[in-house]
Amino acid sequence: MGVSPMPGGPVLELRAVDKRFTGTYALKKVDLAFKEGEIHALVGENGAGKSTMIKILTGAYVRSGGTILWRGQEVALDTPQAALALGINAVHQEVVLCPHLRVAANMFLGDESTRTGLLRDRLMQRRAQTVLDELGFRIDAGMLLGDLTIGQQQLVATARAAMRGARFLIFDEPTAYLTREETDQLFRLIRRLHQDGVTIVYISHRLEEIFELAERVSVLRDGALVATRLVAETSTAELIRDMVARSLAEIHYKEEVPKRDLLLEVEGLSGPGFKDVSLTVHRGQVVGLYGLIGAGRSEFVQCLFGRTRRTAGKATLKGLPFHARTPAEAIALGVALVPESRRDQGLCLNLGVGFNLNLTIFHRLSRLGIVRRAAERAAAAERMSDMHIVAAGQGARAATLSGGNQQKIVIGKWLSHGADLYIFDEPTVGVDVGTKLEIYKIFARLLREGAGIILISSYLPEVQDLADELLVFNRGRLKSRHPARAVGPETVLKEAIGV
Amino acid sequence: ETIPVIVKDTTSQYWQVVLAGARQAGKDLGVSVPEMGAQSEADIAGQITALENAVASNPTAIVIAPTQFAALGAPITDAAQSVKIIGIDSGADTDAFTSFLTTDNEAGGKAAARALAAAVKARTGKAEGEVALITALPGVGSLDQRAKGFKEELAASYPGLKLVADKVADGQPTTGLNITTDLLTANPNLVGIFASNLPMAQGAGQAVAESKPKNLSLIGFDSDPKLVQFLKDGALAALVVQDPYRMGYEGIRTALAAAKGQSVPKNVDTGVTVITGATMDTPRAQELLNPKIN
Amino acid sequence: MSESTATGALAGRKLKFGFLLNLTLLGLLVLLWVILGFATENFATYTNITNLLRQASLWAIIAIGQTFVIITAGIDLSVGAVVGLASTVVALLLVQGWPIWAACLVTLLMGVLIGVAHGFAIVQMRLPPFITTLATLTALRGIGLLMTSGQTIAGLPSSFSAFSRESFLAVPNLFWMVLLVAAPCYLLLHHSRLGRHLFAVGSNREAARLSGVSVGRTIYLAYIVSAGLAALAGILTASRIGIGVATTGEGWELQSVASSVIGGASLFGAVGSVIGPLLGAILLTTINNGANLLNVNPFWQRIITGGLIVIIVYFDQLRRRGR
Amino acid sequence: MSESTATGALAGRKLKFGFLLNLTLLGLLVLLWVILGFATENFATYTNITNLLRQASLWAIIAIGQTFVIITAGIDLSVGAVVGLASTVVALLLVQGWPIWAACLVTLLMGVLIGVAHGFAIVQMRLPPFITTLATLTALRGIGLLMTSGQTIAGLPSSFSAFSRESFLAVPNLFWMVLLVAAPCYLLLHHSRLGRHLFAVGSNREAARLSGVSVGRTIYLAYIVSAGLAALAGILTASRIGIGVATTGEGWELQSVASSVIGGASLFGAVGSVIGPLLGAILLTTINNGANLLNVNPFWQRIITGGLIVIIVYFDQLRRRGR
Numbered sequence A: 001m002g003v004s005p006m007p008g009g010p011v012l013e014l015r016a017v018d019k020r021f022t023g024t025y026a027l028k029k030v031d032l033a034f035k036e037g038e039i040h041a042l043v044g045e046n047g048a049g050k051s052t053m054i055k056i057l058t059g060a061y062v063r064s065g066g067t068i069l070w071r072g073q074e075v076a077l078d079t080p081q082a083a084l085a086l087g088i089n090a091v092h093q094e095v096v097l098c099p100h101l102r103v104a105a106n107m108f109l110g111d112e113s114t115r116t117g118l119l120r121d122r123l124m125q126r127r128a129q130t131v132l133d134e135l136g137f138r139i140d141a142g143m144l145l146g147d148l149t150i151g152q153q154q155l156v157a158t159a160r161a162a163m164r165g166a167r168f169l170i171f172d173e174p175t176a177y178l179t180r181e182e183t184d185q186l187f188r189l190i191r192r193l194h195q196d197g198v199t200i201v202y203i204s205h206r207l208e209e210i211f212e213l214a215e216r217v218s219v220l221r222d223g224a225l226v227a228t229r230l231v232a233e234t235s236t237a238e239l240i241r242d243m244v245a246r247s248l249a250e251i252h253y254k255e256e257v258p259k260r261d262l263l264l265e266v267e268g269l270s271g272p273g274f275k276d277v278s279l280t281v282h283r284g285q286v287v288g289l290y291g292l293i294g295a296g297r298s299e300f301v302q303c304l305f306g307r308t309r310r311t312a313g314k315a316t317l318k319g320l321p322f323h324a325r326t327p328a329e330a331i332a333l334g335v336a337l338v339p340e341s342r343r344d345q346g347l348c349l350n351l352g353v354g355f356n357l358n359l360t361i362f363h364r365l366s367r368l369g370i371v372r373r374a375a376e377r378a379a380a381a382e383r384m385s386d387m388h389i390v391a392a393g394q395g396a397r398a399a400t401l402s403g404g405n406q407q408k409i410v411i412g413k414w415l416s417h418g419a420d421l422y423i424f425d426e427p428t429v430g431v432d433v434g435t436k437l438e439i440y441k442i443f444a445r446l447l448r449e450g451a452g453i454i455l456i457s458s459y460l461p462e463v464q465d466l467a468d469e470l471l472v473f474n475r476g477r478l479k480s481r482h483p484a485r486a487v488g489p490e491t492v493l494k495e496a497i498g499v
Numbered sequence B: 001e002t003i004p005v006i007v008k009d010t011t012s013q014y015w016q017v018v019l020a021g022a023r024q025a026g027k028d029l030g031v032s033v034p035e036m037g038a039q040s041e042a043d044i045a046g047q048i049t050a051l052e053n054a055v056a057s058n059p060t061a062i063v064i065a066p067t068q069f070a071a072l073g074a075p076i077t078d079a080a081q082s083v084k085i086i087g088i089d090s091g092a093d094t095d096a097f098t099s100f101l102t103t104d105n106e107a108g109g110k111a112a113a114r115a116l117a118a119a120v121k122a123r124t125g126k127a128e129g130e131v132a133l134i135t136a137l138p139g140v141g142s143l144d145q146r147a148k149g150f151k152e153e154l155a156a157s158y159p160g161l162k163l164v165a166d167k168v169a170d171g172q173p174t175t176g177l178n179i180t181t182d183l184l185t186a187n188p189n190l191v192g193i194f195a196s197n198l199p200m201a202q203g204a205g206q207a208v209a210e211s212k213p214k215n216l217s218l219i220g221f222d223s224d225p226k227l228v229q230f231l232k233d234g235a236l237a238a239l240v241v242q243d244p245y246r247m248g249y250e251g252i253r254t255a256l257a258a259a260k261g262q263s264v265p266k267n268v269d270t271g272v273t274v275i276t277g278a279t280m281d282t283p284r285a286q287e288l289l290n291p292k293i294n
Numbered sequence C, D: 001m002s003e004s005t006a007t008g009a010l011a012g013r014k015l016k017f018g019f020l021l022n023l024t025l026l027g028l029l030v031l032l033w034v035i036l037g038f039a040t041e042n043f044a045t046y047t048n049i050t051n052l053l054r055q056a057s058l059w060a061i062i063a064i065g066q067t068f069v070i071i072t073a074g075i076d077l078s079v080g081a082v083v084g085l086a087s088t089v090v091a092l093l094l095v096q097g098w099p100i101w102a103a104c105l106v107t108l109l110m111g112v113l114i115g116v117a118h119g120f121a122i123v124q125m126r127l128p129p130f131i132t133t134l135a136t137l138t139a140l141r142g143i144g145l146l147m148t149s150g151q152t153i154a155g156l157p158s159s160f161s162a163f164s165r166e167s168f169l170a171v172p173n174l175f176w177m178v179l180l181v182a183a184p185c186y187l188l189l190h191h192s193r194l195g196r197h198l199f200a201v202g203s204n205r206e207a208a209r210l211s212g213v214s215v216g217r218t219i220y221l222a223y224i225v226s227a228g229l230a231a232l233a234g235i236l237t238a239s240r241i242g243i244g245v246a247t248t249g250e251g252w253e254l255q256s257v258a259s260s261v262i263g264g265a266s267l268f269g270a271v272g273s274v275i276g277p278l279l280g281a282i283l284l285t286t287i288n289n290g291a292n293l294l295n296v297n298p299f300w301q302r303i304i305t306g307g308l309i310v311i312i313v314y315f316d317q318l319r320r321r322g323r
């Protein structure tokens, strides 16, 4: 290994890198070299250790063992500053930005521009806006980050990483909350950076993206590196086999369930962020909602669920007038909502996995108000094995789980509770192929049992595959409705973007 | 031999002088004198705790200045079953004291009223006009008694002096200062203020020294070097002082005597003295104003 | 909630610190007791231990209530004022000849109402708990002083005062009251549905709400428990000092928060227990008691208290972090 | 977190409350001043306004420091004790004949060191800020009392005491000090990198860390500013009352937090300003001053203070929520 980098030589090299958390290994003796200027994909099941590796490379975690070489030199890489100094930047899986600061302030955080010690806020805001505009992200740099939807926040994080002029850029599931349109913008960005010679590490559960972007792909399983392959010489099936050590017949899974009686009817509903939405959901039916970020889908379902006030319109559920003023009311009437932001809306992060799973059903697990410990444990254990949730135990804090496993908890607590109408807002975000299949099977089970489903997904293939009917949202309004499989993606996209 | 002395508030100047007297007595008589007490005169439960702790340490006798008359009664009666108790400064609802050395705070309040009337008369020619009272904290027995004595004496002997403001602060000299400036603003005709303990007199004295109202006479209670300075400068018309040093000293001496089975007087009034600018240079006044503290 | 201990890797470090790290708060407390038992003649006597328990009782009761509030990521600064007000109210009623049980009941009810008022301000008016309870701290003291014109209320029936001085089965009645409070609180917090909801609300209010938890009701519950227990502590204080004083309990708000935090609760919510504040209160009392018995200068006593708090919480944190 | 404004839908409501909702804290304050100006003869006099400003100054200075800490999601309970200690230290030095500038400098340095100690405990030892500063609150009072044996320190040079009595351009010197403090604090908090980092750390510590912000250094800064300003307030207190008293400033910790929160800061961090605590402190002082001028019974005064705090914060919150 030469001291000066050869073009295409290793820029960053991990040697026998270990990461231990109390009790468990998240990474085991990983040897991996990233070549200068390549796009290197990283895949693996939920909890395989992908994010952990990224956090070690960015100095967020300190490795428990092994060495890291940067252009052949051993580096400590024990603080975020050390990583930033080398030009290593990352867009993390969970948005890590400051909700109380403005978009521009977040983009420049830690690297503010000053003159005579004073911040040049206007200059920074202008620059931030320029970057956002250039990337085609329609976000106002003067907004408070906390006022953006989680997808928009993800875009801010991306823009920030791109702006920092990094030499080594890591994307940890950047498309999870993005629609096809934004995904395309992101890909254009990545290709441009690639041309500028930036080394890129790309993590995703959507394997087709890897085939679209990457040159090499490494597979992690249970914290160990299984293989590194040339993308051109591998296939989805092979990658999946590497990841799960078993072969999956299909990734998309849809059981035909007959549509039954009318479950939900919404007429002219308006509320904060959306206007005049009408739709029907039948038992045994999946209604898919598609749209760009900020199109108003989440706002619509949250209003339906009683989280926000409706300003007009009416709804009937199971033939009765339906107007939930609080989520508790909606739940009592048989509605369940899996929210899009698991950290902010879904999980009690510093409480245990079991606790989170049982949160909706404590009333069932208790007698005379006292929770029966045995029933509590049994219910959590059953749900964890049912959904293959990987955690150090029921007591492990939800914060310590991998992103995909966190998502399973948020879904799991509603399966425990049960409902007539399930609303899933981006349910497969950050979920690995195997788990995705499990979730799809869960959908089928729910439908067979007579439930109806509203599915919001920014991943068009998913909505098209699973939904019976596809509704396209555009700027807070329902733009069109189609039988899901009878319409081409181009049409849907055009309607979603259409001005 | 150990004789703990339990005061009301270990953090105040006044009680430090009591402790100094007790300390000196301990040195002179060869007994060890642990110093205990609550951290605020309003902390009744804290003093009961200190008493219980003192009893638990098997002392020769205990000297205590009860924070509150009713509250300390039963605990002292209990404690007196195992050890001799000497009361100082203030009373308690018990007859279990072997001996009792006090300042009569009500009499102190009355003395303050008389001193105020005299000062007002000296300044304006007649004992008439609006006066105010500033109490440091609510719920403190000795301060309530001073206020009571002060008001009674005003009503009984000086109908011309009208109490227009009866303020209760939070124990801080800065608050005493703020209240006084506000009083002077709201009642420009005020002729007298009685600040009934040390921190209030410190604050009020400062306010008076700053704005030098022409017709105002300020009476303080207890003393420290700053108040002596105010007295000298004329910001304070008079100080009502007790003899805390003697209380502490005699408390320990009496306790030791009682423990040895000697007969001791049941009640001793250590008295209050009014000191004005004119009388402040007498030897007795100097002794009271500048107790030797070590 | 609980974190498992690290294995293997940190063995070298463990060896060095091992003996300290496995100590829990209880361990540190016992250690302190043993040291005091050897260092002073009188610590380990029956009289002193009962004194200590009696002294710790009042703080322990309000600290337990405070913990309920802290678990919801709130704070109740009014507990000291509620103690003072309750002591006056119960004393006024008793002096007017009410039977003891009725006077106590009415006072407890007043505590509950104060809790309801806090709940209303925090849930319905959406005020920050800190400001709400700071305002009631100020106002309730004023009300107590007004009711009594700043005077103390004496002349309580002797059977009422006797209660706090007596013991049952060699344990002071006051400490029995702590146990009587702690047991249902333990059930409520750690074994009931409502208790689960307290933790959920403290951890992530939005997630709890979206899971069907009635966040408002849960917050009401926490403040009602806190104010109710503070009222109980006020009644017991009146019994202990034999009078009603509106200013009693001054500064107890910070003491109770300290007991709770020393006992492991986090002011950011969702972490806390019933046993923690109990131990915290006993610990703070032990420090005072020990310093008195050792005849430490009262000024040094403060310095030592401050130092000990830092040291104990530090070691407890080390253990908690599990390394 | 923050909520954006709804448009249209709530217009009816807006009309009804409109005039109140557009009032900021400043508006409420002005309203209070106008009412007091009409209700009393003496409120709107030069003497009284200067008195009021003087009274507010000390609280304002520590409240500004407190706000720095609160923005990082911390709390500094020791400010009152630092005020007391600083007043004693500066008095002791002056009495020993040190020149005024040297005595002040040493005292300020002591404040800075206390801040460093807090930073160390919170950053390096990872103790909760509440516990850390509660412990130093206790210990620092002990140290002050020990240094003075509980005595007040009198005999300060008259030029030192004169400072806080005098005015410059018709504005009391003490209030000039507030402005002198507020100006750099404003720049630091709202226009400097370090200030930006304070907000970032309070908003999302992990995000700040990953962005290369030195979280530890930022937290040190906050506690140093807080303790340093408290020491300054202590010096000014000594000048104002003309003596050094170790127990002065008792209860000011809660007053300063209240000023800060009334001024819009959030105890969960990342929300706060320099002007807020300033207005908060003036508001609290105005309430006291007004009650004194109106000769309100001191017990009623407490009740009114509590009530006003709730009302004012409620309306301010309404406005903030923007509906």
Ligand SMILES: Nc1ncnc2c1ncn2[C@@H]1O[C@H](COP(=O)(O)OP(=O)(O)OP(=O)(O)O)[C@@H](O)[C@H]1O
Binding pocket: A021, A022, A024, A025, A026, A044, A045, A046, A047, A048, A049, A050, A051, A052, A053, A093, A390, A391, A392, A399, A400, A401, A402, A403, A404, A405, A430, A432
């Ligand atoms: N702070 C932590 N404490 C304890 N265990 C942790 C912590 N962070 C991660 N882990 C564990 O390490 C393992 C790897 O997690 P990681 O987040 O790296 O997975 P991942 O490959 O990114 O998965 P996903 O696709 O779901 O995001 C998981 O088992 C997780 O529970």
Ligand SMILES: Nc1ncnc2c1ncn2[C@@H]1O[C@H](COP(=O)(O)OP(=O)(O)OP(=O)(O)O)[C@@H](O)[C@H]1O
Binding pocket: A147, A148, A149, A150, A151, A152, A177, A272, A273, A274, A291, A292, A293, A294, A295, A296, A297, A298, A299, A300, A340, A458, A473, D004, D005, D006
């Ligand atoms: N309280 C509110 N009042 C008014 N507008 C709001 C409010 N909350 C959100 N909005 C706006 O409503 C729009 C719809 O946002 P929403 O989160 O529903 O979009 P979405 O279609 O779910 O997209 P995403 O993929 O980001 O989840 C956004 O432009 C958002 O800024």
Ligand SMILES: [Mg+2]
Binding pocket: A050, A051, A052, A093, A172, A402, A403, A404
């Ligand atoms: Mg991950």
Ligand SMILES: [Mg+2]
Binding pocket: A149, A297, A298, A299, A340, A425
């Ligand atoms: Mg959405």
